[in-house]
Amino acid sequence: MRNRLIVANWKLNGNWAFNEMMISELSAGLGGVQSHDHEIILCPPAIYLQQLNGLMGDIPLLLGGQDLSEHFFGAYTGEVSGQMLKELGCRYTLVGHSERRARHQESNELVALKAKAALACGLIPIICVGETLEERESGKMNAVIQRQIQSVMECLEDDISQVVIAYEPIWAIGTGLTAKVEQAQEVHEFIRGVLREYSELSAQKISVIYGGSVKAANAPILLEMPDIDGLLVGGASLLSSEFLAICLSSLNSK
Numbered sequence: 001m002r003n004r005l006i007v008a009n010w011k012l013n014g015n016w017a018f019n020e021m022m023i024s025e026l027s028a029g030l031g032g033v034q035s036h037d038h039e040i041i042l043c044p045p046a047i048y049l050q051q052l053n054g055l056m057g058d059i060p061l062l063l064g065g066q067d068l069s070e071h072f073f074g075a076y077t078g079e080v081s082g083q084m085l086k087e088l089g090c091r092y093t094l095v096g097h098s099e100r101r102a103r104h105q106e107s108n109e110l111v112a113l114k115a116k117a118a119l120a121c122g123l124i125p126i127i128c129v130g131e132t133l134e135e136r137e138s139g140k141m142n143a144v145i146q147r148q149i150q151s152v153m154e155c156l157e158d159d160i161s162q163v164v165i166a167y168e169p170i171w172a173i174g175t176g177l178t179a180k181v182e183q184a185q186e187v188h189e190f191i192r193g194v195l196r197e198y199s200e201l202s203a204q205k206i207s208v209i210y211g212g213s214v215k216a217a218n219a220p221i222l223l224e225m226p227d228i229d230g231l232l233v234g235g236a237s238l239l240s241s242e243f244l245a246i247c248l249s250s251l252n253s254k
């Protein structure tokens with residue numbers, strides 16, 4: 001019932017030659033593989049979306065932004081709007097990644113406005129939530145994640161089923177530490193419970209994906225969990241062989 005999503009977040013990485021090589025290698029590895037309920041989404045730096053859009057041809061890949069402005073146009077130097085992402089071929093956009101929450105002081109309220117702006121532009125927001133190690137160890141994890149989700153749900157009102165949630169324990173991002181599968185499943189189940197407070201149907205429909213040191217080696221076991229509907233991959237998405245292995249393990253697991 002829920003779509004399976006494998007999302008590559010390239011963060012501040014890529015260049016013209018690297019992008020060409022990645023598309024060529026992903027094309028060779030994924031050629032001919034089609035699945036109506038799997039989506040593989042590349043989120044490169046916004047400046048490269050146009051190049052990638054031109055390179056992708058009929059390869060079964062989609063594009064996403066890494067962030068967007070909560071504004072649609074105007075005097076907001078350096079920002080990229082949802083319409084701009086849409087024009088460059090994006091179907092998705094990340095919103096509220098922990099690196100933006102921490103480094104750019106993005107509040108829950110701002111993340112909610114960005115998610116709303118994304119939907120208004122016809123993009124599906126992938127809303128990132130997750131706790132720090134300190135929050136986990138001091139027992140605040142559930143409250144933190146619940147608040148992150150509630151802010152968005154309260155702002156979106158009727159549109160809540162149109163989003164994707166990405167759970168990323170901040171302590172597992174880029175550290176080589178991955179949440180144990182049982183820990184990840186437990187939080188995903190908790191997230192589904194929070195969604196259920198708004199709508200049972202939405203809770204069943206919204207894909208909740210996991211991120212944090214995902215690799216080819218741990219992807220299959222994560223994807224076996226009943227409430228993990230896909231993966232948000234950082235570092236390993238920059239290595240075509242690793243990323244392909246993750247995509248293929250997802251495509252073969254259902």
Ligand SMILES: O=C[C@H](O)COP(=O)(O)O
Nearest residue numbers: 009173174212213234235
């Ligand atoms: O957006 C991706 C996440 O921040 C995970 O990054 P990572 O796979 O390098 O830990």
